[in-house]
Amino acid sequence: MSGLRSLYLGLQHDIKMFATTDLDPEVFLLLDRDLPPDVLRRFISPLPLLPSYLQFLKRQTSIEFISCNFTFANTTAPDIVLSHTTHPSLTEIQSLQLDRNVLSIMQHARIQKLRIFGSFQLPQNWASYAANLVRLDVMTWPMDLETLLKVVRCSPRLQVLILAILPGLEQEPAPLIFDHLGLLKRLKVCAIASVLAGQIPTTMMKGCYKCESLESFVFVTRTVGYKMERKGTKPRTGVYDDDWFFARHDNFDLLEWALEQDDRIAKICD
Numbered sequence: 001m002s003g004l005r006s007l008y009l010g011l012q013h014d015i016k017m018f019a020t021t022d023l024d025p026e027v028f029l030l031l032d033r034d035l036p037p038d039v040l041r042r043f044i045s046p047l048p049l050l051p052s053y054l055q056f057l058k059r060q061t062s063i064e065f066i067s068c069n070f071t072f073a074n075t076t077a078p079d080i081v082l083s084h085t086t087h088p089s090l091t092e093i094q095s096l097q098l099d100r101n102v103l104s105i106m107q108h109a110r111i112q113k114l115r116i117f118g119s120f121q122l123p124q125n126w127a128s129y130a131a132n133l134v135r136l137d138v139m140t141w142p143m144d145l146e147t148l149l150k151v152v153r154c155s156p157r158l159q160v161l162i163l164a165i166l167p168g169l170e171q172e173p174a175p176l177i178f179d180h181l182g183l184l185k186r187l188k189v190c191a192i193a194s195v196l197a198g199q200i201p202t203t204m205m206k207g208c209y210k211c212e213s214l215e216s217f218v219f220v221t222r223t224v225g226y227k228m229e230r231k232g233t234k235p236r237t238g239v240y241d242d243d244w245f246f247a248r249h250d251n252f253d254l255l256e257w258a259l260e261q262d263d264r265i266a267k268i269c270d
Contacts, residue, residue, distance in 0.1 A: 004035070009045040023047065032056035041089075045069065051080045051101055061087050067094035070101040083108035098122070103129055115258075122147060127154040134186075135160040139193050139254055142166045149180050159186045159213075162258050164193040178207030187211050189261055191218040193254055200226040205240060218257060225252025 009027070032055055040060040044067040051070070057063060057080070082090055082105050091112040095102050097119035105111065106129040113135040120141040123129070130136075133155040142164040143151070152158070161184070169177055181187060190211065192204075200219045208217050208228060217228040229245040236243045 004039050006042040007040055007044070009047060011047065025053065028053040028056055038062045041065065043067070054080055057082060062089055063087060064089045065092045066090070069096045070099050080104055084110045116141065122150055126150060130155045133158055137162040137258055139164055139191070139258065145169065145176055145180065148177065152180050152183050156184065157186060158184050160189040160261060161187060162191040167195055178210040182210035184211065186213055188213050189216045190214060191220065191254060191258065193220045196221055209236065209238065220252055220254050223251050225249040225254065225257070
């Protein structure tokens, strides 16, 4: 297994019928015993794993990306400690929710890219975890303005932000969303998802001007996506048609679009 760079652990049957007790711990004991150190770059598993199963990752000091589901993790189990000192290449985490296991990794490693597919409840001391973030994707957990402001203030280096908002925030005469987003001086890519139907509000389009570095903006209402791309690198004129390319996409897949940004994000982060 010395040539193994990416490891995926999944099931052939429906994961909804899966319980942690169905998984043979021997699999992870074998990984801990037989997997050579410093070979893995990526570890991915949609299974609900106990932190104790992932002790083998401590020996994988070259790992760069971890995608795990800790939803059913035993709350009495020890945290996973993967620090920047021992795992300097670990910069990206993907998980179902922002739980104590994810926070434990973020606290000790320099995580730059975070994608959460479910619950995104910020801890009181979020700034101590999020200072290194340049990319945050929480497209399925609607934020209120207070949470968004906390995200912005605690992660001033954000260059890519994908989020969902509570219904009605996009309908305000002058959306406060962009007052907050405008504080992110390095923000280049932004996507906002709304549960409402209809066209993109004009105020949303105008709000993009508050984000000085913004190059790409997507507004998604249910299945319709409205995409704006900055025209060239010249200073903006303030005239919408002169500054932006605009396109409407029916049946827009925000997740697919977000994944397509990875190449662009990598260039930004390097």
